[in-house]
Amino acid sequence: MEKYWLVNGRLADGTGRSIRQADVLIEGDRIVKILERSEAVPEDGVTRIDCEDNLICPGFIDIHSHLDWFAGNEGSRPLMMPFLQQGITTAVGGNCGFSTFGFPVTHPYRELLTDNLFRSGGAKLSWQGTDGFADHITGNGSPLNILSYVGHGTTRTAVRGYDSSPLSDDELKQMLDLMEESLKQGACGISLGLQYEPGIFADRKELEAVARLAAKYNKVLAVHPRASSAVSGTYPMKPFGTPHHILAVQDLIELAEKTGVRLQFSHLIFVGSKSWKTAGRTIELFRKAKKRGVDICFDTYGYSLGASRINVILPEWFLADLKKNLDDRTALKRLWVEIKAMEVVLGFGYDQIRVTNTACPEWEEYNGLYLAEIAAKLKQSKFRTLCDLVRKSRGTASVLMEDYSNPEILNAMIANPQSYFQSDAWAEREGVNNPAIYGSLPRILKLSRENNLLPVEECIRKMTGGAAERLGIPGRGIVKEGYFADITVVDETTISDREDERGNPLPPEGIKRVIVNGQMMVSPETAQTIDPPGDQMPGRFIRI
Ligand SMILES: [Zn+2]
Numbered sequence: 001m002e003k004y005w006l007v008n009g010r011l012a013d014g015t016g017r018s019i020r021q022a023d024v025l026i027e028g029d030r031i032v033k034i035l036e037r038s039e040a041v042p043e044d045g046v047t048r049i050d051c052e053d054n055l056i057c058p059g060f061i062d063i064h065s066h067l068d069w070f071a072g073n074e075g076s077r078p079l080m081m082p083f084l085q086q087g088i089t090t091a092v093g094g095n096c097g098f099s100t101f102g103f104p105v106t107h108p109y110r111e112l113l114t115d116n117l118f119r120s121g122g123a124k125l126s127w128q129g130t131d132g133f134a135d136h137i138t139g140n141g142s143p144l145n146i147l148s149y150v151g152h153g154t155t156r157t158a159v160r161g162y163d164s165s166p167l168s169d170d171e172l173k174q175m176l177d178l179m180e181e182s183l184k185q186g187a188c189g190i191s192l193g194l195q196y197e198p199g200i201f202a203d204r205k206e207l208e209a210v211a212r213l214a215a216k217y218n219k220v221l222a223v224h225p226r227a228s229s230a231v232s233g234t235y236p237m238k239p240f241g242t243p244h245h246i247l248a249v250q251d252l253i254e255l256a257e258k259t260g261v262r263l264q265f266s267h268l269i270f271v272g273s274k275s276w277k278t279a280g281r282t283i284e285l286f287r288k289a290k291k292r293g294v295d296i297c298f299d300t301y302g303y304s305l306g307a308s309r310i311n312v313i314l315p316e317w318f319l320a321d322l323k324k325n326l327d328d329r330t331a332l333k334r335l336w337v338e339i340k341a342m343e344v345v346l347g348f349g350y351d352q353i354r355v356t357n358t359a360c361p362e363w364e365e366y367n368g369l370y371l372a373e374i375a376a377k378l379k380q381s382k383f384r385t386l387c388d389l390v391r392k393s394r395g396t397a398s399v400l401m402e403d404y405s406n407p408e409i410l411n412a413m414i415a416n417p418q419s420y421f422q423s424d425a426w427a428e429r430e431g432v433n434n435p436a437i438y439g440s441l442p443r444i445l446k447l448s449r450e451n452n453l454l455p456v457e458e459c460i461r462k463m464t465g466g467a468a469e470r471l472g473i474p475g476r477g478i479v480k481e482g483y484f485a486d487i488t489v490v491d492e493t494t495i496s497d498r499e500d501e502r503g504n505p506l507p508p509e510g511i512k513r514v515i516v517n518g519q520m521m522v523s524p525e526t527a528q529t530i531d532p533p534g535d536q537m538p539g540r541f542i543r544i
Pocket of ligand 1: 095096224266267
């Protein structure tokens with residue numbers, strides 16, 4: 001059993017308590033002692049680690065991740081290492097309605113479940129239930145810990161594919177039973193992806209039933225909202241009506257209030273420069289709801305861009321019969337007009353979309369280009385390029401979308417007491433990568449330092465002890481005797497995300513060490529991540 005004695009560090013223990021001088025003794029997978037500097041030296045057989053006056057923090061918890069689609073799969077480890085290098089020791093997966101469990105042994109929609117945004121993770125979904133997924137992680141090894149929601153999108157797909165009509169009572173029961181089984185086996189809650197198929201088709205009754213189920217187990221309901229911009233295809237267009245993303249927030253506050261569920265609003269963003277002016281009004285809705293006793297919080301990034309699939313910009317009516325509409329002149333005309341309107345009204349359109357992975361072999365050379373650049377290369381319109389991309393990738397091309405917020409909004413969200421910090425990123429095997437794979441949490445610490453947003457111990461608390469408390473993660477998130485030895489050593493004076501001169505993300509500055517369940521995974525001695533064989537990987541599946 002490895003024993004580490006972390007000395008000469010300053011402790012930010014994850015509770016928000018002020019930083020103090022302390023040494024930390026780790027034995028096996030646990031923190032066994034926190035010592036004042038003056039106390040006696042531990043016995044022999046202990047590896048002394050000089051923390052060089054850096055901060056000893058709990059390992060970071062990424063509250064909104066998709067690494068569950070990567071963990072334990074063949075060849076996926078290099079794609080997980082960047083997250084470890086940014087100090088993350090625990091990732092909360094199963095977000096946006098997509099989980100790696102929650103489907104029965106046999107059902108006709110297997111391909112729909114695997115061919116999604118996170119296909120670069122190579123998940124085969126060859127296991128059964130939450131238990132099966134936990135065994136998959138234990139058996140094949142993961143560099144960091146994973147916990148996961150059960151995805152509404154996944155369970156609904158297993159019951160009836162991407163059919164847009166309402167569920168029958170029998171189908172609703174089947175779906176809830178699948179979710180309940182996952183919750184009993186340790187899923188941390190339920191996630192909804194209301195802007196994706198099939199979550200986009202769920203009606204009020206269905207959403208309430210799902211929320212009540214999460215509330216029954218006192219677990220979190222994480223929601224990718226129906227809209228993230230003033231105008232969106234998921235709500236009917238009404239002149240001078242309430243902006244759609246505000247309607248989406250109001251709907252979810254109402255859902256939480258009615259069902260008593262603990263609601264985590266996923267990735268609060270304001271798509272398009274013209275949505276930005278409503279940020280203050282939106283954040284105020286969260287504050288007022290909390291004041292009334294509604295348990296609602298939100299996730300935020302360190303960047304003003306986000307990853308998604310190309311389908312997300314298509315309106316609900318178009319998605320409802322995607323294949324037919326792609327060949328229907330009238331439907332295409334209507335779509336063209338709506339996207340044009342979106343550009344004018346939102347300040348968001350083709351020019352904000354960068355295709356990170358076209359998801360079709362014949363367009364591989366265009367990975368990393370903006371939609372407009374691909375159109376120029378093909379000498380055709382941007383609209384036609386969009387339609388071709390949707391058709392060729394069956395809507396699954398990965399994109400990075402820009403102008404999700406501005407620095408002022410980002411700062412306000414980071415400083416907000418109801419926010420938690422996320423990466424919401426995954427690495428692609430080809431094409432360009434999202435800067436958030438290496439940089440999301442370091443960048444938040446940097447922004448907080450440079451703009452005086454939060455005391456560093458509070459910023460650390462939100463990404464460690466605060467996140468653990470929010471999700472009910474046992475024994476993690478705090479540097480405390482008896483707790484699991486997930487530790488990140490940070491130089492808070494230099495911490496920063498980094499990129500090369502061509503804009504590709506690089507490992508961040510200022511993450512000195514990362515320890516997962518007592519195992520050293522990032523260390524200055526090796527100047528990089530340590531990559532032990534699969535059976536020696538320290539990550540675990542965490543049941544809630
Ligand atoms: Zn999402």
